[in-house]
Amino acid sequence: MSFLMTVLVAVKALRRNALRTALTALGMIIGVAAVIVMVAIGTGARASIEQQIRSTGSNVITVNAGGGGFGPVRQGQGAITTLTDEDARAIELEDSNLFALSRFPGYDRWEDSSRVTYGFDWAYDRPKLSIMTTIGQSYRLNNRSSIFPDGTGLADRVSDIVGRTRVRYGRFIDLTHRFRIDKDNLAFRRNEIDLTLGGEQTYIQLGYLRLNRDIDEAVEDLRDKEELRAAARIKFAKHWSVFGATVLDLTDESEDPLSVSDGFEPVRHRLSIDYEDECIALGVSWRRDYERIGGFRDGSTFSFRVSLKGLGR
Numbered sequence: 001m002s003f004l005m006t007v008l009v010a011v012k013a014l015r016r017n018a019l020r021t022a023l024t025a026l027g028m029i030i031g032v033a034a035v036i037v038m039v040a041i042g043t044g045a046r047a048s049i050e051q052q053i054r055s056t057g058s059n060v061i062t063v064n065a066g067g068g069g070f071g072p073v074r075q076g077q078g079a080i081t082t083l084t085d086e087d088a089r090a091i092e093l094e095d096s097n098l099f100a101l102s103r104f105p106g107y108d109r110w111e112d113s114s115r116v117t118y119g120f121d122w123a124y125d126r127p128k129l130s131i132m133t134t135i136g137q138s139y140r141l142n143n144r145s146s147i148f149p150d151g152t153g154l155a156d157r158v159s160d161i162v163g164r165t166r167v168r169y170g171r172f173i174d175l176t177h178r179f180r181i182d183k184d185n186l187a188f189r190r191n192e193i194d195l196t197l198g199g200e201q202t203y204i205q206l207g208y209l210r211l212n213r214d215i216d217e218a219v220e221d222l223r224d225k226e227e228l229r230a231a232a233r234i235k236f237a238k239h240w241s242v243f244g245a246t247v248l249d250l251t252d253e254s255e256d257p258l259s260v261s262d263g264f265e266p267v268r269h270r271l272s273i274d275y276e277d278e279c280i281a282l283g284v285s286w287r288r289d290y291e292r293i294g295g296f297r298d299g300s301t302f303s304f305r306v307s308l309k310g311l312g313r
Contacts, residue, residue, distance in 0.1 A: 023279065027308045093153035094190065095164040095178055098136045114141045119163075128170045135163035137183070151213040153180055153189065160189060171199055189213050201235040226250040227267065239277045243285075245270045266290050281307040 014021045099117055119136020138159040153160035161181040168174050173196070180190035191210040198204055207229035231245035247267040272285030283305040289298050 020279070023308055093138070093159055093162055094180060095134055095136075095162050098134075098138070098162055115139060116141065130168040131165070133163065133165045135161065137161050151189070153213075156183075158183055162190075173197060187212070201233070201241070203233055205229070205231040224251070239275050241274050241276075243270075243272045243274065279309055281305070281309065 098119065115138050117136060117138045119134065122131075122133045124131040138154070140157045143157060153162065160183050162179065163181075164176065164178045166174070166176045175196075176194045178190065178192040179188060181187070182189050188210070189212055191212075192208070194205070194207045196203055196205050208227075209229075210226045211224050213224055226249075228248045228250055229246070231243070233241055233243045235241040246269050249265040249267050266288075267290055269288040270285065272283055274281065274283040276282075285303050285305070287301045287303070289301070291298055
């Protein structure tokens with residue numbers, strides 16, 4: 001077959017499947033554009049950081065704690081001798097990092113001593129019922145002062161007791177309970193329950209979190225709180241579904257003196273409608289944030305999502 005005949009056959013095939021051709025071309029354009037944008041952002045960020053480093057000198061970089069204050073009087077840079085949580089994030093002991101080699105990957109902190117971690121796993125598995133439990137504790141091998149603040153579960157040589165229990169009944173019920181128990185008085189410092197009812201297409205999720213860590217008010221990242229979460233997804237047609245979620249702040253002044261909640265304040269609402277078939281997934285969503293969280297500002301946000309599927313087939 002000649003080159004010209006090959007080109008003609010290819011053009012006819014593309015015209016015969018116009019929709020798939022257009023979607024494939026759109027996916028290639030989006031992919032190439034995304035790669036170009038990411039490379040440009042990375043190059044620009046690296047150049048900016050290098051410029052800032054060069055401006056401080058080529059040999060020494062000094063990191064100082066922020067300036068302190070007494071009433072309206074500022075004490076200037078370096079008045080505080082230790083870095084705050086914005087610079088060295090605190091960490092809380094929980095079931096997910098109990099046996100981890102590094103309990104805070106990505107943070108500029110490290111443990112300054114060896115430790116022994118002990119616990120046990122228990123599992124019960126039957127055709128429709130599954131129960132899994134993990135519980136454990138850590139012990140530091142030296143008695144030097146800890147870098148962790150009181151209330152994180154890691155301040156003393158012997159840590160608090162943490163664990164997780166998960167119960168699944170078929171594919172309809174999934175219940176998970178996470179906890180942290182104070183080693184001294186056996187009080188629950190963390191109590192979290194997540195429940196899912198339903199299948200993959202239609203389900204209801206309920207969650208409750210109570211943190212009673214009694215941590216100093218200055219440690220903002222680990223303030224006590226109590227919240228309720230709820231979400232649901234309903235598939236009402238072959239390719240259509242609707243999703244809704246809400247988070248409510250149940251914290252009051254008795255739990256956190258710095259809280260502005262009256263015991264029942266909305267934190268976030270979300271509502272979306274989605275379409276998905278073998279070739280494409282589309283979605284329109286609305287999100288309402290009542291407080292600034294991470295990169296999300298308070299207020300309403302609308303978004304449109306497009307995902308092309310099967311382009312490599």
